[in-house]
Amino acid sequence: MKRVIAKVPPDILHPWIYSKRVADPGDAQPGDDVLVYNTRGEFIGSYLYNPNSILTLRRYSRRQEPLDFIAIKDRLYRAYELRKYLFRGTSETSYRVVFGESDALPGLIVDKYDKGLVFQITTLGMEKRREWVVKALEDVFQPEFLVEKSDSSGRREEGLPPRTEVVFGTVEGPLTIEVEGIRYRVHLLEGNKTGFFFDQRYNRLRLTRWAKGRALDLFSYTGGFTLHLLKGGVKKVFAVEINLNHLNLLKENVTLNGFDLNRVVTFHKDVFHFLDEMLLSGESFDVIVLDPPAFTHKRGGKSGALRGYRLLHDRVLRLLAPGGFLATFSCSMHVSDRDLLESVERSARALKRQLVVIERFQQSPDHPILLGFPESEYLKGWLLRAY
Numbered sequence: 001m002k003r004v005i006a007k008v009p010p011d012i013l014h015p016w017i018y019s020k021r022v023a024d025p026g027d028a029q030p031g032d033d034v035l036v037y038n039t040r041g042e043f044i045g046s047y048l049y050n051p052n053s054i055l056t057l058r059r060y061s062r063r064q065e066p067l068d069f070i071a072i073k074d075r076l077y078r079a080y081e082l083r084k085y086l087f088r089g090t091s092e093t094s095y096r097v098v099f100g101e102s103d104a105l106p107g108l109i110v111d112k113y114d115k116g117l118v119f120q121i122t123t124l125g126m127e128k129r130r131e132w133v134v135k136a137l138e139d140v141f142q143p144e145f146l147v148e149k150s151d152s153s154g155r156r157e158e159g160l161p162p163r164t165e166v167v168f169g170t171v172e173g174p175l176t177i178e179v180e181g182i183r184y185r186v187h188l189l190e191g192n193k194t195g196f197f198f199d200q201r202y203n204r205l206r207l208t209r210w211a212k213g214r215a216l217d218l219f220s221y222t223g224g225f226t227l228h229l230l231k232g233g234v235k236k237v238f239a240v241e242i243n244l245n246h247l248n249l250l251k252e253n254v255t256l257n258g259f260d261l262n263r264v265v266t267f268h269k270d271v272f273h274f275l276d277e278m279l280l281s282g283e284s285f286d287v288i289v290l291d292p293p294a295f296t297h298k299r300g301g302k303s304g305a306l307r308g309y310r311l312l313h314d315r316v317l318r319l320l321a322p323g324g325f326l327a328t329f330s331c332s333m334h335v336s337d338r339d340l341l342e343s344v345e346r347s348a349r350a351l352k353r354q355l356v357v358i359e360r361f362q363q364s365p366d367h368p369i370l371l372g373f374p375e376s377e378y379l380k381g382w383l384l385r386a387y
């Protein structure tokens, strides 16, 4: 393996080394697995190298070892063992099985949809190992189908074109999965992410306990929160989503789970416009869920993202009935849980509303957070109650 010298301390926990810290790349080639040493000659770890990305080095091991077929397969086994342990004693068959750096496989995401798998490659180093990845996934999981959904924006920064394809097996139209007692129709090829947001599984469950009255599910996607609110006993849910295909699946999911479609009102709208219209109508809601897409994937985009949250919080707090609950989430990597709470606090101050924090939310443990890598703790949220 080639050697790369970087200006980093020997006890670095964070798995990324940015381009400006690379002191001497030697003759390492894009996509290589390399041994990284610091300028004092101390060994740091084994990394994937891509000089064309500002995230030039991504660690996959603290030992000296190549990222070959055996190493990939070994990591897949370990990742699967953790999830089997996590869901032991349950009937869960659909969840995230590989979460990049947290499973020592930087640039690889794999979600299990019952008997099939969907994977996503986001880095050049993993792209170069795609054949091994496919073979190792087959060996470890023996899936009935394998789909690649490599369409994330991060691929562009790695110099990779998007790729979405069925690698093997039959995938026609939406399939049905069950997650935490709720059934969902999922479009693997057309949906967001790999088709379903597994990261919210326990937050949705926890929200069923607080369900009451009239609820608003903003950025609803295919209804993860809507369905749990219905299960929790709300009278009516207003679901707002900009993509009509997602809303159509939401309605299918409502009937699939045996709920009365009359309890759901769908709005095919931009949430920001919807909220302005609602404010004029004088409506109020007992539960509001705010689960927007990531407003930024870059550190530099944080202030813009915070402006987005402020706009939303200013509006939803005015729509929240006395005694009502607000569940607010951020999946923007560079927005912390404190940033999010502060945003609600600022809106509360401006509107002279008193709120208490009831719960703190995070991504479910099938998306483990790597210690020393705050970027892996991307989903955070708060449940607040208004006086």
Ligand SMILES: C[S@@+](CC[C@H](N)C(=O)[O-])C[C@H]1O[C@@H](n2cnc3c(N)ncnc32)[C@H](O)[C@@H]1O
Residues within 6 Å of the ligand: 192, 197, 200, 219, 220, 221, 222, 223, 224, 225, 240, 241, 242, 243, 246, 269, 270, 271, 272, 291, 292, 293, 294, 331
């Ligand atoms: C993070 S997902 C929501 C996931 C959902 N809560 C669930 O439990 O599955 C965000 C959703 O917001 C939608 N979206 C993005 N921008 C929007 C906008 N301005 N107005 C309405 N929906 C929007 C996307 O289409 C996507 O379905």
